[in-house]
Amino acid sequence: MRAEVVAVGTELLLGQIVDTNSSWIGEQLALAGIDVHYQSKVGDNHARMVDVLQVALDRNDAVIVCGGLGPTQDDITREALAELMGVDLVTDAVVVERIQAMFGSRGRDMPANNLRQAEVPEGATVITQQPGTAPGLVCPVGDKVVYAVPGVPYEMQEMVSGTIIGDLRARAGDTACIRSRTLRTWGQSESGLAELLADRIDELDRSGAATIAFLASGIEGLKVRITAKGATDAEVDAVLAAEEHVLRRMLGEIVFGADDETMESVVLDLLRDRRLTLAVAESVTGGLIASRLTDIAGASDVFRGGVVSYASDVKFDVLGVPEGPVVSSSAAEAMAVGVCRVLGADVGLAVTGVAGPDEQEGQPVGTVHLGLAVGGDVSSLQLRLPGDRPRIRQFATITLLDLLRRRLLET
Amino acid sequence: MRAEVVAVGTELLLGQIVDTNSSWIGEQLALAGIDVHYQSKVGDNHARMVDVLQVALDRNDAVIVCGGLGPTQDDITREALAELMGVDLVTDAVVVERIQAMFGSRGRDMPANNLRQAEVPEGATVITQQPGTAPGLVCPVGDKVVYAVPGVPYEMQEMVSGTIIGDLRARAGDTACIRSRTLRTWGQSESGLAELLADRIDELDRSGAATIAFLASGIEGLKVRITAKGATDAEVDAVLAAEEHVLRRMLGEIVFGADDETMESVVLDLLRDRRLTLAVAESVTGGLIASRLTDIAGASDVFRGGVVSYASDVKFDVLGVPEGPVVSSSAAEAMAVGVCRVLGADVGLAVTGVAGPDEQEGQPVGTVHLGLAVGGDVSSLQLRLPGDRPRIRQFATITLLDLLRRRLLET
Numbered sequence: 130m131r132a133e134v135v136a137v138g139t140e141l142l143l144g145q146i147v148d149t150n151s152s153w154i155g156e157q158l159a160l161a162g163i164d165v166h167y168q169s170k171v172g173d174n175h176a177r178m179v180d181v182l183q184v185a186l187d188r189n190d191a192v193i194v195c196g197g198l199g200p201t202q203d204d205i206t207r208e209a210l211a212e213l214m215g216v217d218l219v220t221d222a223v224v225v226e227r228i229q230a231m232f233g234s235r236g237r238d239m240p241a242n243n244l245r246q247a248e249v250p251e252g253a254t255v256i257t258q259q260p261g262t263a264p265g266l267v268c269p270v271g272d273k274v275v276y277a278v279p280g281v282p283y284e285m286q287e288m289v290s291g292t293i294i295g296d297l298r299a300r301a302g303d304t305a306c307i308r309s310r311t312l313r314t315w316g317q318s319e320s321g322l323a324e325l326l327a328d329r330i331d332e333l334d335r336s337g338a339a340t341i342a343f344l345a346s347g348i349e350g351l352k353v354r355i356t357a358k359g360a361t362d363a364e365v366d367a368v369l370a371a372e373e374h375v376l377r378r379m380l381g382e383i384v385f386g387a388d389d390e391t392m393e394s395v396v397l398d399l400l401r402d403r404r405l406t407l408a409v410a411e412s413v414t415g416g417l418i419a420s421r422l423t424d425i426a427g428a429s430d431v432f433r434g435g436v437v438s439y440a441s442d443v444k445f446d447v448l449g450v451p452e453g454p455v456v457s458s459s460a461a462e463a464m465a466v467g468v469c470r471v472l473g474a475d476v477g478l479a480v481t482g483v484a485g486p487d488e489q490e491g492q493p494v495g496t497v498h499l500g501l502a503v504g505g506d507v508s509s510l511q512l513r514l515p516g517d518r519p520r521i522r523q524f525a526t527i528t529l530l531d532l533l534r535r536r537l538l539e540t
Numbered sequence: 541m542r543a544e545v546v547a548v549g550t551e552l553l554l555g556q557i558v559d560t561n562s563s564w565i566g567e568q569l570a571l572a573g574i575d576v577h578y579q580s581k582v583g584d585n586h587a588r589m590v591d592v593l594q595v596a597l598d599r600n601d602a603v604i605v606c607g608g609l610g611p612t613q614d615d616i617t618r619e620a621l622a623e624l625m626g627v628d629l630v631t632d633a634v635v636v637e638r639i640q641a642m643f644g645s646r647g648r649d650m651p652a653n654n655l656r657q658a659e660v661p662e663g664a665t666v667i668t669q670q671p672g673t674a675p676g677l678v679c680p681v682g683d684k685v686v687y688a689v690p691g692v693p694y695e696m697q698e699m700v701s702g703t704i705i706g707d708l709r710a711r712a713g714d715t716a717c718i719r720s721r722t723l724r725t726w727g728q729s730e731s732g733l734a735e736l737l738a739d740r741i742d743e744l745d746r747s748g749a750a751t752i753a754f755l756a757s758g759i760e761g762l763k764v765r766i767t768a769k770g771a772t773d774a775e776v777d778a779v780l781a782a783e784e785h786v787l788r789r790m791l792g793e794i795v796f797g798a799d800d801e802t803m804e805s806v807v808l809d810l811l812r813d814r815r816l817t818l819a820v821a822e823s824v825t826g827g828l829i830a831s832r833l834t835d836i837a838g839a840s841d842v843f844r845g846g847v848v849s850y851a852s853d854v855k856f857d858v859l860g861v862p863e864g865p866v867v868s869s870s871a872a873e874a875m876a877v878g879v880c881r882v883l884g885a886d887v888g889l890a891v892t893g894v895a896g897p898d899e900q901e902g903q904p905v906g907t908v909h910l911g912l913a914v915g916g917d918v919s920s921l922q923l924r925l926p927g928d929r930p931r932i933r934q935f936a937t938i939t940l941l942d943l944l945r946r947r948l949l950e951t
Contacts, residue, residue, distance in 0.1 A: 142570075148559065
């Protein structure tokens with residue numbers, strides 16, 4: 130089964146919007162075992178849209194066209210599909226009702242424009258999921274098929290996950306289930322992980338039970354994705370659970386979470402379990418750690434706050450760091466202890482260092498000292514991080530949170 | 541003159557990487573007055589790559605193919621181009637020298653693999669700019685042309701800006717210069733801006749002297765881009781300067797910067813000019829404002845630091861906010877005054893509010909109070925922001941910095 134994604138919209142060609150939809154759909158198709166050999170983008174032009182859809186259909190079994198289903202005059206995917214299928218547009222009563230209900234629930238009348246969205250090519254069926262006013266369409270063309278979905282990411286995603294992937298796999302005669310689970314790690318490079326798991330990857334290559342892929346994701350960690358295929362969901366889940374168990378045993382404490390768990394959410398959960406509160410003292414990261422922690426809804430029951438001690442004398446005067454070099458382990462430790470005291474927290478994190486562009490106190494760019502205070506227990510770690518200013522700040526952030534995570538796991 | 545961008549790489553089709561190169565090139569081509577009707581992506585497969593390049597060449601005057609010029613076995617753009625041109629690959633001595641020099645300067649021997657990168661289709665010329673080991677190519681095909689550039693963004697960008705745009709415009713017989721300038725604004729919606737500038741846009745439509753486009757860019761502000769065309773750089777620069785002057789007069793203080801100036805860099809510059817230091821007290825933004833300010837290299841001579849007072853009693857105990865409701869104007873003002881005192885700064889910024897998901901103190905999600913203390917002068921502003929948690933935090937950040945900017949401009 131081969132499928133092509135066609136993204137529609139002049140704004141994509143002009144670079145006003147980056148096309149993330151095609152990547153997302155590409156990933157879902159790959160995960161479902163459907164081959165993708167091409168992707169195309171075309172503007173809001175009838176003749177060129179029909180041309181691109183025809184080329185895509187000629188070289189594939191299925192096409193997913195994304196965008197151009199809105200209510201305005203430049204939304205012309207419906208018309209292009211009708212021409213491709215050689216049929217007329219007809220008004221679909223179900224879609225009219227759905228759109229009217231949507232406006233009704235907001236206490237507003239439906240503008241006449243939106244009726245355009247209820248026009249579907251004769252012979253097309255409407256996709257069950259419809260989170261917005263634009264309906265998704267399944268359009269048979271001979272023994273092939275074109276799916277049309279809106280360009281709004283969450284609307285598109287609901288339709289692709291809810292209908293299209295399953296329909297494509299059924300057409301491929303593939304009734305197997307495919308699912309994946311992602312382990313997030315910190316503390317090893319991609320090649321280090323590959324080395325640690327080399328034997329297991331060889332075994333899986335032979336047995337075919339599952340596949341493993343690595344994905345470096347910056348401050349989100351280095352991801353290890355396990356993908357398995359089986360007759361039923363229960364069977365696949367069992368394989369994923371067993372493989373997760375094997376990999377966690379091989380990788381040990383460098384695994385900090387699975388799937389949507391972030392380093393911040395994991396650390397906040399560990400603190401919550403232990404009824405500990407947290408405060409952070411930041412110099413080189415300048416608020417990034419606090420900002421990441423408070424991105425998480427519900428951080429407030431654990432996170433008391435932080436001090437961004439960017440100027441040296443804020444470190445001395447507010448945090449009680451002894452005067453002297455501030456890019457040092459002793460300063461990082463004193464910052465961690467100081468922020469606990471000042472903010473009344475059980476656990477203190479601290480970071481001081483040099484993000485560049487210039488060196489500081491004779492220390493080269495990338496020098497970072499992390500400080501950790503848990504009760505009376507104070508420790509520090511020196512790093513020499515590669516990369517530019519944003520990278521140094523991000524790596525310092527995830528490394529410091531990871532240090533706390535490992536410390537909490539010991540208690 | 542019509543051009544198509546072809547992005548090469550199986551990782552793009554699988555969604556492992558989002559293709560930002562095509563958007564960037566699309567924007568440059570649009571700015572240079574070159575039409576883009578299609579974009580394509582194809583994997584690292586010889587036959588399919590030749591096929592896509594042929595289709596693109598048939599329907600355009602020029603093609604820019606991006607990626608597949610690396611040293612490894614799956615980098616096969618060179619071979620596909622040779623087949624398209626009906627020629628052999630030959631080793632280019634200039635490129636060999638460039639690559640050897642690059643390795644030599646790092647004190648390393650050139651791996652044999654990299655010699656592959658010096659193989660170019662016979663009849664192709666090598667692009668002058670070459671920041672990495674991959675050379676860019678200009679490949680004539682009949683009276684049309686294919687440009688090949690590496691997939692590494694900064695390498696690609698240097699070649700497109702340095703050679704390809706100029707070459708395309710020369711081929712189009714277009715010797716005019718095209719340049720643009722972007723004004724960044726805060727305080728008006730896109731439709732509000734369009735209304736303010738409606739008469740001017742009409743005048744420009746008639747005179748053709750310049751064009752104006754709007755681009756909403758979140759925490760980066762709402763951008764107004766002026767584009768002008770003329771016989772010489774000097775002539776175009778004069779038009780841009782005159783138009784910038786007209787628009788700044790019409791828009792007034794909502795213009796906070798031009799081109800790469802961010803709200804943070806502008807505020808830091810204004811403070812530096814006035815020899816004032818800054819501290820921030822953040823609740824709902826949780827460190828985001830401090831983090832944005834310290835993203836800017838050189839912030840340290842102005843920015844003293846901040847207090848992230850996430851827990852209410854940190855507001856009371858550390859910042860000296862009187863006990864009582866913390867989502868209030870009086871709390872925001874007390875936070876701004878308190879952080880000045882605690883961190884020894886001349887200017888204090890403060891923000892408190894409700895980012896959700898739940899309401900707080902009976903205030904709905906999106907309620908935000910901004911506080912500002914400049915010397916003894918203290919003020920506040922209440923906002924009701926739309927959107928989800930990240931959007932509320934971002935809008936609060938830029939709005940508070942803008943408040944300070946306007947206050948500083950008065951002094």
